[in-house]
Amino acid sequence: xxxxxxxxxxxxxxxxxxxxxxxxxxxxxxxxxxxxxxxxxxxxxxxxxxxxxxxxxxxxxxxxxxxxxxxxxxxxxxxxxxxxxxxxxxxxxxxxxxxxxxxxxxxxxxxxxxxxxxxxxxxxxxxxxxxxxxxxxxxxxxxxxxxxxxxxxxxxxxxxxxxxxxxxxxxxxxxxxxxxxxxxxxxxxxxxxxxxxxxxxxxxxxxxxxxxxxxxxxxxxxxxxxxxxxxxxxxxxxxxxxxxxxxxxxxxxxxxxxxxxxxxxxxxxxxxxxxxxxxxxxxxxxxxxxxxxxxxxxxxxxxxxxxxxxxxxxxxxxxxxxxxxxxxxxxxxxxxxxxxxxxxxxxxxxxxxxxxxxxxxx
Amino acid sequence: xxxxxxxxxxxxxxxxxxxxxxxxxxxxxxxxxxxxxxxxxxxxxxxxxxxxxxxxxxxxxxxxxxxxxxxxxxxxxxxxxxxxxxxxxxxxxxxxxxxxxxxxxxxxxxxxxxxxxxxxxxxxxxxxxxxxxxxxxxxxxxxxxxxxxxxxxxxxxxxxxxxxxxxxxxxxxxxxxxxxxxxxxxxxxxxxxxxxxxxxxxxxxxxxxx
Numbered sequence: 001x002x003x004x005x006x007x008x009x010x011x012x013x014x015x016x017x018x019x020x021x022x023x024x025x026x027x028x029x030x031x032x033x034x035x036x037x038x039x040x041x042x043x044x045x046x047x048x049x050x051x052x053x054x055x056x057x058x059x060x061x062x063x064x065x066x067x068x069x070x071x072x073x074x075x076x077x078x079x080x081x082x083x084x085x086x087x088x089x090x091x092x093x094x095x096x097x098x099x100x101x102x103x104x105x106x107x108x109x110x111x112x113x114x115x116x117x118x119x120x121x122x123x124x125x126x127x128x129x130x131x132x133x134x135x136x137x138x139x140x141x142x143x144x145x146x147x148x149x150x151x152x153x154x155x156x157x158x159x160x161x162x163x164x165x166x167x168x169x170x171x172x173x174x175x176x177x178x179x180x181x182x183x184x185x186x187x188x189x190x191x192x193x194x195x196x197x198x199x200x201x202x203x204x205x206x207x208x209x210x211x212x213x214x215x216x217x218x219x220x221x222x223x224x225x226x227x228x229x230x231x232x233x234x235x236x237x238x239x240x241x242x243x244x245x246x247x248x249x250x251x252x253x254x255x256x257x258x259x260x261x262x263x264x265x266x267x268x269x270x271x272x273x274x275x276x277x278x279x280x281x282x283x284x285x286x287x288x289x290x291x292x293x294x295x296x297x298x299x300x301x302x303x304x305x306x307x308x309x310x311x312x313x314x315x316x317x318x319x320x321x322x323x324x325x326x327x328x329x330x331x332x333x334x335x336x337x338x339x340x341x342x343x344x345x346x347x348x349x350x351x352x353x354x355x356x357x358x359x360x361x362x
Numbered sequence: 363x364x365x366x367x368x369x370x371x372x373x374x375x376x377x378x379x380x381x382x383x384x385x386x387x388x389x390x391x392x393x394x395x396x397x398x399x400x401x402x403x404x405x406x407x408x409x410x411x412x413x414x415x416x417x418x419x420x421x422x423x424x425x426x427x428x429x430x431x432x433x434x435x436x437x438x439x440x441x442x443x444x445x446x447x448x449x450x451x452x453x454x455x456x457x458x459x460x461x462x463x464x465x466x467x468x469x470x471x472x473x474x475x476x477x478x479x480x481x482x483x484x485x486x487x488x489x490x491x492x493x494x495x496x497x498x499x500x501x502x503x504x505x506x507x508x509x510x511x512x513x514x515x516x517x518x519x520x521x522x523x524x525x526x527x528x529x530x531x532x533x534x535x536x537x538x539x540x541x542x543x544x545x546x547x548x549x550x551x552x553x554x555x556x557x558x559x560x561x562x563x564x565x566x567x568x569x570x571x572x
Binding site (some may be wrong): 307 | 377417420421422423424426427430461462463466469494511512513516541544551558559
């Protein structure tokens with residue numbers, strides 16, 4: 001079965017031969033993986049941005065390939081401090097793991113911290129042809145075999161808080177909603193234009209979204225979500241599906257977002273990602289919403305993958321297949337890029353269990 | 363509640379900073395004791411904010427504006443509290459551990475602790491063990507360690523070891539928090555407790571210094 005057929009069946013609530021799989025990695029984990037399977041990478045692996053040759057993804061037998069356009073591509077742009085094209089300043093933060101030193105890029109300057117800068121701000125142009133070169137190449141090269149996902153995450157909220165600052169964005173929503181609207185329109189318009197272009201170019205699915213959940217609760221109330229984000233997401237989904245009615249839409253949010261799941265379904269969502277198991281029980285979510293919604297993710301990246309044993313990982317994959325993926329409707333994936341602190345034994349336990357477990361045996 | 367304190371309490375709950383400043387000033391002008399403004403209006407208001415947060419009625423934005431209103435009121439009475447010899451209930455030193463720059467959770471905890479009557483020493487982010495040790499030396503009763511990432515949470519244990527090595531472990535309580543942290547992890551590294559959110563961190567810290 002072709003990888004793209006496998007995904008297509010799962011997203012249509014049919015049972016493919018095995019559960020589809022998608023995995024992304026931080027650049028340093030990708031280096032370790034390349035060494036482990038003796039693949040010579042030509043370029044630095046960036047889980048967000050351009051330059052990915054998809055060698056690792058294909059070697060692992062992944063089923064979906066992702067191509068990203070938007071502010072999220074500003075992550076991992078350099079190994080020294082930089083300012084991205086939105087004017088957001090970044091620094092490079094090293095961290096130590098048992099498997100070596102890794103680096104995260106972290107935001108340290110917000111160009112719209114001063115309110116007066118918002119009205120005159122010029123966002124980058126989403127219509128530049130060069131933004132879509134990598135996507136065009138990967139669609140032409142891989143669409144015949146793989147399910148292609150156009151990624152425009154950090155669609156509204158996360159880009160806005162990078163531009164304005166997290167606390168100030170929160171405060172704007174409650175104290176100055178008009179200003180908050182003006183702020184949110186900036187990334188929203190950009191990512192909508194990018195997503196439309198990607199749909200025109202032939203992606204099978206768009207991944208949109210913003211982190212609306214913290215570990216135990218939503219960051220903002222469902223009421224504020226309805227005020228600022230639901231109408232924009234509803235329009236985003238409807239504009240994209242009017243270009244291609246067959247298009248699937250996946251929404252990404254870390255953490256607990258259960259309170260808004262029914263309304264995400266109402267506005268046309270097809271797939272929820274990543275269903276972080278420490279925040280929402282995937283089996284419960286499947287029971288409540290699995291007849292209308294598919295899931296992408298569910299493999300714990302906060303405990304099991306970095307700190308569990310290979311047997312724990314196998315058990316978790318089996319559990320997900322039994323409780324969520326048994327009748328389709330699931331693409332298994334870690335709930336974040338696999339981090340440098342993950343033992344390779346755990347990583348392979350996950351990959352091998354997914355690709356070697358026929359759904360008929362579940 | 364006294365009719366002079368009621369508007370202060372309400373302004374904090376509503377996150378209305380100008381109203382908080384104005385009502386605190388009005389209370390001071392009518393010679394209301396600063397300690398009472400703190401203990402009978404500002405602190406109970408932030409306690410209620412914490413309760414509403416735990417109950418899922420308040421979220422991060424509401425907590426932020428309430429804390430901001432509380433802080434503005436507190437700034438006005440601070441000199442008076444010092445003059446009248448009012449002591450904080452304890453000193454809380456807090457920081458995000460080495461390698462980790464995430465400060466949203468840490469800042470919320472600091473705000474709620476301040477609203478409960480603690481003096482706050484905010485050590486910032488990417489804080490090395492030596493700075494936590496210095497905070498303990500300088501008299502912090504409670505130290506809070508924050509981490510968002512699985513790749514940095516392991517540095518929490520190192521901080522606790524360093525405080526132990528400096529011979530200060532008995533005089534300070536250490537609490538931990540952050541997305542990947544659990545009760546079990548806190549126990550494993552020898553912390554005195556874990557709280558899943560900013561409001562419960564306050565309850566925990568008060569319990570530990572009782």
